Amino acid sequence: MASRVEEVYAQVVHRNPAEPEFHQAVHEVLETLGPAIEKHPKYSDYALLERLVEPERQIIFRVPWIDDEGKVQVNRGYRVEFNSALGPYKGGLRFHRSVNRNIIKFLGFEQIFKNALTGQGIGGGKGGSDFDPHGKSDNEVMRFCQSFMTELYRHIGHLTDVPAGDIGVGGREIGYLFGQYKRLTNRFEAGVLTGKGLGWGGSLVRTEATGYGTVMFAESMMQTRNESLDGATVVVSGSGNVAIYAVEKAQQLGAKPVTISDSSGWVYDPEGIDLELLKQVKEVERGRVSDYASRKAGAEFRTESNVWSVDCDVALPCATQNELNEEDARTLVKNGCKVVSEGANMPSTPEAIEIFQDSKLLYAPGKAANAGGVTTSALEMQQNASRAKWTFERAEEALSRIMKDIHDDCLATAEEYGAPGDYVLGANITGFTRVADAMLEHGVI
Numbered sequence: 001m002a003s004r005v006e007e008v009y010a011q012v013v014h015r016n017p018a019e020p021e022f023h024q025a026v027h028e029v030l031e032t033l034g035p036a037i038e039k040h041p042k043y044s045d046y047a048l049l050e051r052l053v054e055p056e057r058q059i060i061f062r063v064p065w066i067d068d069e070g071k072v073q074v075n076r077g078y079r080v081e082f083n084s085a086l087g088p089y090k091g092g093l094r095f096h097r098s099v100n101r102n103i104i105k106f107l108g109f110e111q112i113f114k115n116a117l118t119g120q121g122i123g124g125g126k127g128g129s130d131f132d133p134h135g136k137s138d139n140e141v142m143r144f145c146q147s148f149m150t151e152l153y154r155h156i157g158h159l160t161d162v163p164a165g166d167i168g169v170g171g172r173e174i175g176y177l178f179g180q181y182k183r184l185t186n187r188f189e190a191g192v193l194t195g196k197g198l199g200w201g202g203s204l205v206r207t208e209a210t211g212y213g214t215v216m217f218a219e220s221m222m223q224t225r226n227e228s229l230d231g232a233t234v235v236v237s238g239s240g241n242v243a244i245y246a247v248e249k250a251q252q253l254g255a256k257p258v259t260i261s262d263s264s265g266w267v268y269d270p271e272g273i274d275l276e277l278l279k280q281v282k283e284v285e286r287g288r289v290s291d292y293a294s295r296k297a298g299a300e301f302r303t304e305s306n307v308w309s310v311d312c313d314v315a316l317p318c319a320t321q322n323e324l325n326e327e328d329a330r331t332l333v334k335n336g337c338k339v340v341s342e343g344a345n346m347p348s349t350p351e352a353i354e355i356f357q358d359s360k361l362l363y364a365p366g367k368a369a370n371a372g373g374v375t376t377s378a379l380e381m382q383q384n385a386s387r388a389k390w391t392f393e394r395a396e397e398a399l400s401r402i403m404k405d406i407h408d409d410c411l412a413t414a415e416e417y418g419a420p421g422d423y424v425l426g427a428n429i430t431g432f433t434r435v436a437d438a439m440l441e442h443g444v445i
Contacts (some may be wrong), residue, residue, distance in 0.1 A: 008049040014163065017075050019102035021321060025109045025346060028353075028365075032428040035417040038133055043436050052268055052436070055108065057081040060192075061151040063145045077148050080125035081161055082108040085438035088159055089125030090115055091376060092166030095173065097132045104128060105421055107166075107319070110345055111374070113431030114367040119404045120378040125161055127152070132287075133168050145176035153184045158191030160215045160386070164377045165195040167320070170241065171207075191384040194377035203380035205395035206373075211245025211318065211343060212396070213403045215226015218314055218341035219253060219363040220407040221423075227338070231253030236273075237261045238319035239289050241280050242343045242370070246316050247273050259307040261319060266307050269299040285302045311335045318343030327353035333359045342366035353424065368410050368427040375402045377418040 012026050028051070037043045059079040064407040067073055076226060081089040087282060091111040094103070105127050114123030133141050156163060165174055174195045182188055190201035198204065205212070219229050234250050234257040236243050256272040267273075267289045274296055281287040282294075293301035308315065308328035315337050317324050321344065329352035332340065339362045342348065346366060348356070356363035375400055383390055390398075410426030419425045 002037065004037065004044055004051065005030045005033060005049070008053065011050065012053050016105070018104060021106040021346070022109065024103050024350065025106040025323075026240035028346075028350065028424075029109070029184055029279065029331040029428050029432065032425045033432055035419075035425075036429045036433060039417075040433075041441060044051055044219065046440065048436055048439060049408060051439065052083070052432075053109070055080050055082045056084060057107075058101070059152075059155055063131065063148050063151070065140070065147045071316045073128050075131040075144070077127070078104045079125065079127045079152060079155055079161070079163075080104045080108040081110065081114045081125045081155070082123070083435060085435050085442060086116055086124035087121040087123050088157075089124035089161040090164070091124060091126040092128075092164045092373075092378065092382050093169045093173075093177075094126070094130050094166040095133050095168030096128070097130055099128045099130045103321075107345055110367050112435060113369045113428060115374055116434040117337075117368055117409065117427060118371055118375045118378060118402055119405065119434075120375065120402075122162075122374070122378055125163075126166075126171070127163055128166065131168075133173065138172070141173060142176045144179040145173055149177045149180035153181050156181075156192055156383070158189055162191065162377070162381060163193055164374070165241075166169065168300075171195065171197060179331070179439055188296065191381050194380045197378070201380070201384050203376060203383055203395055204390060205240065205399055206376045208245040208248065208378055209376035209399055209427060210242045210370050210373030213375065213399060214246050214316055214318065214341050214343035214369050215249040215253065216244065216315070216372065216400055216403040217364055217369040217407055218339050220404055221339050222314075224362070224411070225338075225420075228253070229314065232256070232313035233258060233311065234316060235259045235307045235310050236316045236318055236348070237266075237307050238317075238344065239278070239292075240318070242373075243316075243318040244282060246280060246318050246343050248275055249318075250314075251275060256313065259310055260289050261307050264288050264290060264300055265303040267293045267299055267301055268298060268307075268310060269293075271298050304329040308332055314339045314341070316341055317341050317347035319347065321346045322349050323359040324348045324352050326355060328352060329355040337361060340364070341369040342379065343370050345370065357385060357422070358422070362421070362423075364410075364423045365427055367431065368406055368423060371406055372399055372403055375399055377390065391441075
């Protein structure tokens with residue numbers, strides 16, 4: 001990194017101690033910005049970089065709730081409103097025991113550039129809680145969500161900050177959160193949350209969007225080499241919403257996904273994942289991937305190694321941050337993997353990314369490849385604002401077009417800055433320049 005950028009990164013580490021994922025996310029962006037700053041010196045003015053890495057607002061609050069045994073439980077809630085230069089803050093809520101300020105800040109920082117890449121006029125934010133809905137009853141989840149929204153509602157709005165779902169926050173949680181927001185404000189403000197039920201302001205394709213978009217991006221990358229997903233073997237990590245619909249779209253394009261995973265282990269299904277069984281186990285029963293393996297002939301549940309050990313053409317990390325390390329990356333390259341398209345946020349470690357980029361493998365970072373979710377969230381906001389309801393085909397066509405535009409913009413920027421085919425540099429500089437230009441035009445705020 002140039003000395004200017006190194007100085008800013010050093011300040012980030014000093015001012016945000018013990019936040020390694022946030023440091024990692026900032027470093028991954030800053031280390032690619034040298035060519036843009038050199039070409040456009042204005043990006044060194046007015047402490048632009050220092051403002052970019054500092055959230056506009058950080059909210060931390062207590063969330064008390066009563067479990068089914070009548071005991072009071074206390075969790076911690078977060079909302080980091082990171083950057084609103086391009087529009088209202090937009091980003092999901094994550095309910096998981098690993099959530100802390102560090103995790104929310106890294107996700108919020110990534111969200112700035114992801115949202116900028118969509119070209120839809122949305123800023124970056126993220127939120128959540130260390131509450132884990134797994135194993136909780138519907139009533140416990142409802143009481144938690146109502147308590148969480150009782151504080152959060154004063155900080156959000158369709159023109160201010162629009163949360164959505166993330167890990168641990170699906171349609172059930174969004175419904176409870178929206179109901180409490182409506183009760184507190186006495187407004188049916190449909191655009192305040194996305195990922196809503198289809199009967200009360202939700203959008204078709206929103207459920208599928210992140211997984212679909214990740215696969216669409218992979219297909220666009222393969223087309224640059226006159227190849228396609230048809231006939232490809234695909235390994236997928238995770239078994240949540242993103243993974244399920246990555247499997248679905250890959251199958252629609254003729255590929256054969258053969259793995260899924262969760263925190264208990266992973267499944268290898270050489271005949272290809274049975275999508276309907278996967279949906280039954282995960283979406284209806286809220287079960288584990290071991291339940292899938294026990295009911296699918298030929299499928300193997302494994303606890304040793306991981307999905308990256310399976311020979312494949314395409315790898316789709318769709319679980320969580322830093323799940324794919326240096327050793328995994330070497331294995332994928334050695335086994336002939338052609339494409340890595342990230343469905344999760346920052347799932348590859350810096351060492352893994354370096355190996356991907358040093359090989360002939362095509363690698364797309366999450367801020368570009370998994371932008372389909374927030375893309376369709378913005379399309380949901382558009383439908384809410386006009387009180388319209390799009391067909392599945394119209395919403396999917398819009399998602400496909402925007403994902404193709406993101407892919408092409410990343411490639412064009414990489415070419416412009418002398419790094420052909422570097423999707424990391426292309427995504428970071430494209431997102432950065434869009435945000436930075438708006439920040440400069442708004443003045444020092």
